[in-house]
Amino acid sequence: MKKSYLYIPVVLAFLALTPGCSKDVLDQRSPDKLESELYWTTKERALSGLSAAYSQVEGFVYWDNYVEARSVRSFYREDYVEPGDDAYNYAWWVEHYNFNFTSGNYAIDLLWRENYRGIYYTNQVLEAVAGMKPEMIDDASKNQILAEAHFLRAYYHYKLIIDFEKIIIRDKVPKKEGELPAALSERKAAWDFICSELKAAEAALPLRSERPDNELGRVTKGAAQALLGKVYLYRAGEDKGNAPALLAESSTWLGKVIASNQYQLNTDYMSMFNGAARNTPESIFELQQSSDVNNGAAYGSYLGDWVAASDMGGYGEIYGTPRFLAEFLKEGKTATDQLYDHRVYSTILFNDPYFNDATKKAYGYTYNAIFGATAHTIAFRKWVPASLDRLGNDNAINVPLIRLADVMLMQAEVLNELGRPGAMNLINTVRARAKMPALTLTDKTAIFNQVVHERVMELTLESCRYYDLRRWGLLEKEMKEANRTFSIDKAFYPLPLKETVNNPMAN
Numbered sequence: 280m281k282k283s284y285l286y287i288p289v290v291l292a293f294l295a296l297t298p299g300c301s302k303d304v305l306d307q308r309s310p311d312k313l314e315s316e317l318y319w320t321t322k323e324r325a326l327s328g329l330s331a332a333y334s335q336v337e338g339f340v341y342w343d344n345y346v347e348a349r350s351v352r353s354f355y356r357e358d359y360v361e362p363g364d365d366a367y368n369y370a371w372w373v374e375h376y377n378f379n380f381t382s383g384n385y386a387i388d389l390l391w392r393e394n395y396r397g398i399y400y401t402n403q404v405l406e407a408v409a410g411m412k413p414e415m416i417d418d419a420s421k422n423q424i425l426a427e428a429h430f431l432r433a434y435y436h437y438k439l440i441i442d443f444e445k446i447i448i449r450d451k452v453p454k455k456e457g458e459l460p461a462a463l464s465e466r467k468a469a470w471d472f473i474c475s476e477l478k479a480a481e482a483a484l485p486l487r488s489e490r491p492d493n494e495l496g497r498v499t500k501g502a503a504q505a506l507l508g509k510v511y512l513y514r515a516g517e518d519k520g521n522a523p524a525l526l527a528e529s530s531t532w533l534g535k536v537i538a539s540n541q542y543q544l545n546t547d548y549m550s551m552f553n554g555a556a557r558n559t560p561e562s563i564f565e566l567q568q569s570s571d572v573n574n575g576a577a578y579g580s581y582l583g584d585w586v587a588a589s590d591m592g593g594y595g596e597i598y599g600t601p602r603f604l605a606e607f608l609k610e611g612k613t614a615t616d617q618l619y620d621h622r623v624y625s626t627i628l629f630n631d632p633y634f635n636d637a638t639k640k641a642y643g644y645t646y647n648a649i650f651g652a653t654a655h656t657i658a659f660r661k662w663v664p665a666s667l668d669r670l671g672n673d674n675a676i677n678v679p680l681i682r683l684a685d686v687m688l689m690q691a692e693v694l695n696e697l698g699r700p701g702a703m704n705l706i707n708t709v710r711a712r713a714k715m716p717a718l719t720l721t722d723k724t725a726i727f728n729q730v731v732h733e734r735v736m737e738l739t740l741e742s743c744r745y746y747d748l749r750r751w752g753l754l755e756k757e758m759k760e761a762n763r764t765f766s767i768d769k770a771f772y773p774l775p776l777k778e779t780v781n782n783p784m785a786n
Contacts, residue, residue: 319407322416328404329424332431333497335397337438337566337678339580344393346585348386350596351375352442353742358761359603359735363588363595372596378758378769382776390442391775394435395449401432402452426483430498430506433476437510440469441746444771447785448472462784463774470514477507487541487563495558496567501536505563505681508533512689515696516750526693533690536563537705542683544712549625553665554676563686566678579673586740588628588658590650591642592670599627599657602761606735614714621713622736628658642667661740684709684737688730695726702726706733 318324338344347369354360355376366372374380380387405428408421416424432450439446445463450472453459464472481503490499511529515522536542543560550556558565569578587593599607607623614620618633628634634646641649650656664674691705706729707717713736720726734747748754749770758765778785 319411320415322420325404325408325411325416325420325424328400328407329427332397332400332404332428335393335400335435336431337680338389338393339566339568340393342581343385344389345580346582347372348389350582350585352386352390353745354597354740357739357744358748358757358763359600359606359739359744360597361600363598365589365594366596376763378763378765380769380772382773382779384772387772388775388777390772391439391778394438395447397435398432398449399452401428401435402449404428405432406452422483423485426480427498429476430480430484430503433473433480434506436469436473436476437506440466440473441513442772443774445469445774447782460782460784466517470510473510474507477503477510481507486539496565498564499541501539501541502564502681504532504535504539505686508536508686508689508693509681512693513746513750516752523697526696530690530693530697530699533686533693536683536686537690542686544683544709546712548622548712549660551679551682552625552661552676553663554669554674555665557677559679561683562677562679563681563683564679565682566680568675568677570675577673579675581673583663583674583676584670586659586661587663587667587670588650588656590656591628591658591663592667593663597659599629599659600761601655601657603739604629604657606732609732610715613716615716616714618714620710620715620736626659626661626739628660629656630654659740679741684712685741685743688733688737692727692730695723695730698723702730706730709733709737 319328334340338349351372352375355362355372356378362373362376366376371385374384375386405425408416408424408428411421436446436448445466446469447461448464448469449461480498481500484498484500484503487495487499487501490497508529508531511525511532515525515529518525542563545551545556545559545561547556551559551561557567567578568580571578584593585596587595588598589595604627607627608619610620612619618624619631623629624633624640628641628646628649630646630650634641636645639645639648646654650658662676662678664670664676687705687709691702694700694705695702703718703720703726706726710717710733718729720729731747731751734743738744745754748757754770755765755767774785
């Protein structure tokens, strides 16, 4: 900022001694103020700005943004869960479970706010880094940083468009107050913008194998390809008239990920969700957490406490339902070792001989010892730390946001819809990790139903189920079967009250 009031006394004293002082003397930069054009001058500062752009991914700031708000939005709207007793102390949580939320709901406000803050940061990076001179940053670093920012701008818009019917496309930093109000865009325009951003990113991003180990949390070409595949699949669910072309586009991008040989299914399924493994070969894009607390750093979370049953020492905010358990066990003990699908044991604890034998597979206890011999509690293990001793502490459990198994099941679904071969090979590859036998299905409906089942088995509590049901047109049916109160007008969130009050163009 120029002509800072902090320096007026100094200037006035100088003027008293120097009649006829030039404008240059008055027009000084305040050394205690950080100006934008003075900041973006080195590669290190460009990377610092990019780090800020990453910081809003999944609202990973503060307890209420990430642990509470994200969880109730992502998990409580799934049809196979129910809140624990404590959840009913928080009306803004259970409004998502009961689908009676309003525009004033805090979690909805945070969703809007945190993603637009992320967009603002990415727009700063895109505008400032693009203007950096060759002596400030080398071309390769500049292009890669811009590509990552394009991906992040797409990701934040994507997180908004899947939850709001209309959003505001923000593709530049507002320069004055009059540029803050902005009109809502039609869904097609928003989707087109997201796809354009992802394609710009994909063209310049490196492969995962080209990232050094200390950059594994940063986005890659595969992340852009995988998200493009998901975006086109979601679009096909909304735009039935153009579904064949959209599905074909989806298949192209998903196929690139699979054919790249950059990723493989992680042999230990459970390790991806309890902190035992990070950035596994299966991970395509992953929310990074860290146990480093030096200099006051705090990059872990208490998500495990929120998920873990109260009997386990957690807060017990979410449990599975009997209907969910029935889906999980529907194939019976048909695994190659005569057990249930192994994803069952990694995802939940339930009253079963597996958890009650002498090996004490439930965190060193039996199910009966934790819950009681007559209990029917269906407790989640996903996102709970590998040792219950870690409950009550923030834990650095990375969250895979896009992973290969999801990509493979989406591609299987797309190939089946397009009448192309290969769907069952992909399904059976995913099943094999869970020690489940290969299936031979040829009927289109049967293959689709198997995809639906596999996505439950594979992706429960990974922010997929609700959106899957909506794009399949099954929301009303499944919510009715789950005895949930739901009407189709609640399929999307209303615009936050703060936005409609402060932005007259959003009404």
